[in-house]
Amino acid sequence: MRTLHRIFYAEILKLKRSRLGFILILSPLMAAMLGVMYNLNAEQPGAWPILLSQMAMAHAVLFLPLLSGVLSAFICRYEHANGGWKQLLSLPVSRTGVYISKYVVVATLLLATQLIFMGAVLFIGLLKGIAEPVPWLMLVNSVLNGWLASLPLIALQMLMAIAWASFAAPLAVNVILTLPNLMVIQSKYGIYYPWGQPSLAMLPQNDSFGINVSLETLLFVIGGSFVLFVLAGLAYINRKEI
């Protein structure tokens, strides 16, 4: 574990020359476009939550789950490509440390996307001249909860990305399981669906979907599945034959 920060810095270096920046801004950019096109009455009360709902729709329901898979696959891709695993894991590193480092990198990148998204909401809101003051707490909560709810999903995607040498296979699974999101999150089992959890946590409560889940329940489920998926990932990487 003493070597954890070293593995982490090595992981950061491996991201060089990747088109990561583009991947990170893609979803906030599209959200911004949706925000611009939305015909918002800037004077009405609750204009900020309405704008947030509009902008977070595609981002939380579609892009956030997809992104967690893309980033996980991305960070394992160059290990699968040219024998990276065998070189990395025959160094004096613990496999647990390698897993955690890769996980932390993906989680950090996803947090960056969330912050860019928040910036986009602020920018559009101010552009449209919303009369009410900026509801900082709501924005930060939405962005952070969306991020927290993505953590179990990242663990699950990381497990698939480590197990499968193919870049496309985990992404295909991810897309297939992300698509029914809109339906699943409106059912009462929605909170148990890892692909749906980010949108449940991120969209403002009691909004137009009629989703009504207490945040406490959601966080409890998320915490439980996070522990479960991380343990599964650690068990897998520690047993994996390279």
Next chain:
Amino acid sequence: MSDAFVQTTQLTKRYGSRTAVNQINLELNKQDIYGFLGPNGAGKTTTIRMLLGLIRPTSGSIRMFGKSFPKSRMDVLKKVGSLVESPSYYGHLNACENLETIRRIIDVPAARIDEVLSIVGLTKDAKRVVKGYSLGMRQRLGIAAALLGSPELLILDEPTNGLDPAGILEMRELIKSLPDQYGITVLVSSHLLSEIEQMANRVGIIQHGSILFQDSLEMLQRQAKHHIRLAVSDPRQAAHTISTWGIHAAQHEDLLTISYVPNEQVALIVQQLVQNGHSIYRIVDQRQSLEEIFLSLTGKERS
């Protein structure tokens, strides 16, 4: 036994009903160049992967530098550099960055990167992205990566695979220099006897997962069988004459081959043949080549 630098005891790896490595006892001494020889698929890479902790043995144990492995995995791997099968690299990074990803983990001085790059002769290509490297250059980068941590043990799996003749020569010279210059012990695997013969001082031969032979290179060469070949004017008649003294002579065209006999007996045979009116053109002392020894050990017929 216990002071061996690297030692495996009854090391075994099974995949289902197939035994890839069967109860092998490797023994490397400090500053050996140990040639690990065997045909493709004999279990060399599987053994090496167990030595690096990439896979778990089904049974048996490994001791390295007096420590048990994989129990003291971290301590042991700090002293091991390796190149397994094809070289590993990150294609989108240049050579310096590739080495830096390792250097950050093993925590050696940054100057070490330039040192190993110059050892393998990659200094002037160091800033090029590795994707565009030739196989030989990737191989050399792999060696540089293996040397980065100043290892005490270097494990090289088929390091000359895919290299051109000049590259093979360079690689061989580099490997040979390691024990004397840096005190490194080397385990080098190959399916080519000629290659091992030119580098190793100790040899282990593996086939179908089992060790057939393990000793010094001299011992392997000493096992070579001597033959004496005679070129005579009338081989058929001469073979008949020789056989009357109880020595079997095989005839190949105009050559007679007899198994090794002491000098006095050779003199006697020559004398008798001459007295019987044979002309003797040549007498050749022929040792079995290592290639033939290898084939007889691995039980394959020469095609």
